[in-house]
Amino acid sequence: MKAAKRGTVNSRIKRGDQVVFIAGKEYNRYDSAGKRQPYRGKVVAVDARNGKVKVEGAMIVKRHRKPVPQLNREGGIKEQEAWVSISNVALIDPETGRPTKVRYEVRDGKKVRVAKSGKVFPESSDYKRPKKAQIEDEQPATEEKK
DSSP: OOOOOSSOOOOOSSSTTTEEEEGGGGGHHHOOTTTOOOOOOEEEEEEEEEEEEEESSSSSSEEEEEOGGGGOOOOEEEEOOOOOGGGGGEEEEETOOEEEEHHHHHHHHEEEEEEETOOBOOOOOOSSSOOOHHHHHHHHOOOOOO
């Protein structure tokens, strides 16, 4: 049996990045003119430990859900994105708009991701999760019972 990985696992693809498919089902999408146009989209979720990503609008699967009245959950057929291997997608170079590999460099004392063209990938606002204090401030105060 394979031993489970321990500790943190880093991925070069982060949530909020723009990616293009370089293999798989979404790579073979065709436009109305009959030309192959690999799907481009935004990364919604990253599972670095298993090497998987979810891309917005890609690999749509249907899930059949049973209604649960106790939890106020409706039933029916729901469409959602499926996990895709990280090896099937590539980051889009901010300068050229083409698929690229990425490397890490230290610039101005900060570790940044750099494309092959030398352009730094902009840090997305989706990349970091908001802190709990920020979440509590944004939520409206609930009315107290008298």
